[in-house]
Amino acid sequence: MLPFNIIFENDHFIVINKPAGLLSIPDREGKEVSLKRLLQERYGEIFTIHRLDRETSGVIVFAKNEETHKILSKAFEERSVEKYYIGIVNGKLPEQEASIILPIMEHPGKRGVMVVNQKGKPSHTDFKLLEDFGKYSLVEFRIHTGRTHQIRIHMADYGHPLICDPVYGDGSPVLLSQIKKNYNLSKNELEERPMLARLALHSNRLIFDFKGQHYSFEAEMPKDLRALLNQLRKRK
Numbered sequence: 001m002l003p004f005n006i007i008f009e010n011d012h013f014i015v016i017n018k019p020a021g022l023l024s025i026p027d028r029e030g031k032e033v034s035l036k037r038l039l040q041e042r043y044g045e046i047f048t049i050h051r052l053d054r055e056t057s058g059v060i061v062f063a064k065n066e067e068t069h070k071i072l073s074k075a076f077e078e079r080s081v082e083k084y085y086i087g088i089v090n091g092k093l094p095e096q097e098a099s100i101i102l103p104i105m106e107h108p109g110k111r112g113v114m115v116v117n118q119k120g121k122p123s124h125t126d127f128k129l130l131e132d133f134g135k136y137s138l139v140e141f142r143i144h145t146g147r148t149h150q151i152r153i154h155m156a157d158y159g160h161p162l163i164c165d166p167v168y169g170d171g172s173p174v175l176l177s178q179i180k181k182n183y184n185l186s187k188n189e190l191e192e193r194p195m196l197a198r199l200a201l202h203s204n205r206l207i208f209d210f211k212g213q214h215y216s217f218e219a220e221m222p223k224d225l226r227a228l229l230n231q232l233r234k235r236k
Contacts, residue, residue, distance in 0.1 A: 004035065007059065007217050012068040012210065014039065014046075017219035018060045020198050024051035036062065050076055050146060058085070058203030059219040068210075075208050076146060082207035085141040085151060086130070086221065088200035088228070089160040090169065093137050097128040100154040104147045113167060114149045116157045123147045125154045133232045135178075136163060140204075151201060163200045173197035179231050196228050 005017040016035065018024065023034040025048050039046045039062055046062050047069035063069035075081050105120030107113040124144040131138040137160065141151050152168045155161055161169030173194030202225060207216045221229075 003038070005219075007219060008215075011064065013049075013061050013063050013072065014043070015059060015061045015206070015217045018052055018057055018203075020055050020057040020222060020224070023054050024048075024060060035060070049073055052203055053149065053152075053199065053201070055199035056085075056201045056203060057219070057222045057225075059206040059217050060203065061206060061217075071210065072208070075210075079144055080208065082205070083143050083146070083203070084205035084207075085143070086202045086204045086225075087139055087141060087151060087155075088163050088225070089137050089139055089155055090135075090163055091137065091160045092132060092134060093127075093129050093139070093160060095129075097126070100125045100127070100158055102154060102157060104150060104153055106148075112148075114147070114153045116153060121145070121147060123150050123154065125151055127155075131229075131233075131236075133236055136232060138229065138232075152199070164196055165199050174228060176231060179235055195231065196224055198224070200225060200228075 003022065004019055007015040007017055009015065018035055023032055025036045026034045036046055036048060043064060046064065047066065049061055049063055049069060049072045052058065052060050061072065063072055101124045102116045103118055103120035104114050104123040105117045107115045122145060126142040128140045129137055130140050143150055152162055152165055156168035163169065163174060165171060174196040175192050176195050177192055202221050203219065204221065205218050
């Protein structure tokens with residue numbers, strides 16, 4: 001059984017709901033399992049079009065041939081693909097919706113860490129508040145550019161980093177005892193298990209045109225994020 005759900009596939013491309021914790025493509029060492037490698041084992045040739053961070057779940061598309069790879073890569077580069085994410089951020093947002101347009105570049109001294117810097121590449125994120133929980137906010141993002149860690153760095157710069165983000169936030173897990181009053185450990189527990197200990201970001205929609213046809217794909221939010229939202233809504 002595959003460790004992911006196939007949302008859609010045809011002769012040209014395959015759309016996956018990537019689970020959190022799985023690499024999109026092989027890392028530099030190539031030792032860890034990646035989604036691309038699993039697809040290659042099943043389909044043979046597979047081409048990377050875009051990627052999601054390891055801890056980010058949701059919609060990702062791979063091409064099955066070079067022609068499709070060329071067409072869809074161009075669509076991503078020309079920003080004609082609509083990319084929507086859902087995330088949970090720390091705190092109460094001061095605005096219902098806004099655009100963050102700030103250039104991003106890699107940190108000069110820290111590999112793989114991004115910073116907002118005027119020398120960086122233009123980066124554009126729109127956000128819209130979906131639900132306000134006081135301590136946390138559920139937010140929809142639309143990214144018009146595809147920079148590494150774009151949503152994460154933009155929201156951190158805005159003062160509301162994504163929860164459980166170890167790089168741009170405090171990285172601390174979310175515990176039920178932080179949400180639920182008079183919380184008690186069960187008899188079998190020695191210490192409380194986190195409700196969420198990974199980046200709270202999910203790629204939920206991807207919309208594009210391919211060979212004259214319009215496609216829109218949606219990925220269900222994973223169980224851990226749904227469970228956390230359920231607890232937050234109960235105590236809203």
